Amino acid sequence: MRSRMFKKLALVAGVVAMAAGCSSYSRTDKAQTQISFGSSVARKGLWREAAFRFERAVQQEPNNARAHNNLAVALEAEGEFARALAEYKRALELDSGDSYIRRNYARFAEFYTSYTRTTGKASGGP
Amino acid sequence: MVALRSASRRAGALVLLALLAALPVSAGVAQVKLKLPLKPRLPLRGNEKIALAPFVIATEAEKARDKRLQNVDLQAEFQRFLKKQIEKKTKLEIVELPTDLKLPTQNLSELGRSTEFWRALGTQTGAEIVVSGSLEFRVEDRSGYKTEEYVSPIDGRTYYRQVYVEQTGFLFDIVFLVFDGRSGEKILQDEFKDFRQTGGRRADELQGLFENLFSLENQILNLFVARDRDAERYIFTD
Numbered sequence: 001m002r003s004r005m006f007k008k009l010a011l012v013a014g015v016v017a018m019a020a021g022c023s024s025y026s027r028t029d030k031a032q033t034q035i036s037f038g039s040s041v042a043r044k045g046l047w048r049e050a051a052f053r054f055e056r057a058v059q060q061e062p063n064n065a066r067a068h069n070n071l072a073v074a075l076e077a078e079g080e081f082a083r084a085l086a087e088y089k090r091a092l093e094l095d096s097g098d099s100y101i102r103r104n105y106a107r108f109a110e111f112y113t114s115y116t117r118t119t120g121k122a123s124g125g126p
Numbered sequence: 127m128v129a130l131r132s133a134s135r136r137a138g139a140l141v142l143l144a145l146l147a148a149l150p151v152s153a154g155v156a157q158v159k160l161k162l163p164l165k166p167r168l169p170l171r172g173n174e175k176i177a178l179a180p181f182v183i184a185t186e187a188e189k190a191r192d193k194r195l196q197n198v199d200l201q202a203e204f205q206r207f208l209k210k211q212i213e214k215k216t217k218l219e220i221v222e223l224p225t226d227l228k229l230p231t232q233n234l235s236e237l238g239r240s241t242e243f244w245r246a247l248g249t250q251t252g253a254e255i256v257v258s259g260s261l262e263f264r265v266e267d268r269s270g271y272k273t274e275e276y277v278s279p280i281d282g283r284t285y286y287r288q289v290y291v292e293q294t295g296f297l298f299d300i301v302f303l304v305f306d307g308r309s310g311e312k313i314l315q316d317e318f319k320d321f322r323q324t325g326g327r328r329a330d331e332l333q334g335l336f337e338n339l340f341s342l343e344n345q346i347l348n349l350f351v352a353r354d355r356d357a358e359r360y361i362f363t364d
Binding site: 032035036039040042043047066069070073076077078079100101103104107108111115 | 155156158160161162163164165355357358359360361362363364
């Protein structure tokens with residue numbers, strides 16, 4: 001009898017906890033929420049959706065270096081290299097000490113230099 | 127009593143599991159793999175008729191002196207490789223050229239300006255694009271003494287010693303010239319280089335050539351069709 005009650009309690013607690021976890025995605029007014037959701041879809045390869053989310057995060061917090069970095073990565077994945085460059089630069093301006101942003105930018109710069117050398121112009125540029 | 131305790135433990139474990147499942151994805155940074163889309167260098171529809179003209183062999187004069195270059199028919203091997211790649215990985219239609227076709231000059235700059243020649247070739251064969259350029263392939267003996275770190279098993283100290291290392295280097299340099307078959311105008315010029323080094327003094331030159339070619343394959347094909355390139359980046363997860 002008691003064991004059944006415990007099981008029921010456990011289930012209820014689980015459902016409540018899950019709902020609490022999911023509810024963070026519904027607070028879309030927060031940049032952090034957008035980054036969190038965007039990164040989860042990015043890891044599934046849904047880069048268009050991720051770019052949309054990171055764009056929203058940048059709108060909500062224009063001085064968030066992490067949002068600019070993530071947006072740059074998503075734009076790269078979409079082939080919008082010129083815009084990605086601008087976003088990486090902005091991310092570095094905001095947080096030049098972040099090793100992940102610096103590493104991303106270095107790798108992108110290497111790729112982008114060879115890309116523009118061969119194409120003569122930036123893809124996705126104005 | 128014992129049964130009740132074990133049931134409560136199980137329930138506790140269940141609650142813990144449920145809470146863990148509900149936790150957001152681990153905070154911080156995640157590494158992601160990207161496939162960077164590379165647009166084709168040439169503004170093509172994709173199904174054009176293409177002619178592969180001979181290339182100027184930049185190392186032709188050295189062939190008489192270098193025995194190892196004599197073993198490689200660079201023109202034939204490269205043409206075969208390029209034809210196969212275009213047939214396999216693009217929708218371009220390769221048109222055959224006369225087997226006795228001779229280039230008007232062996233000078234690359236002059237070749238790029240031979241508008242009349244390329245227009246005539248395009249008209250004669252129906253090719254909308256004509257590809258030519260120059261090829262350079264060198265086999266270099268890179269053997270020599272190199273400094274190596276050595277930890278002595280007797281006193282455990284680090285010493286430096288000179289060791290003789292046998293290596294062969296393969297250098298490949300292609301300049302592509304792409305012409306409009308209707309106007310004869312040059313529409314693109316590009317250069318790709320690759321260097322490979324392998325162990326052993328007598329590494330096979332033909333194998334070295336293909337090592338070079340396969341490493342340049344993506345870049346060569348990207349002239350004609352969209353390609354992608356693997357990359358890794360970091361994204362923040364919170």
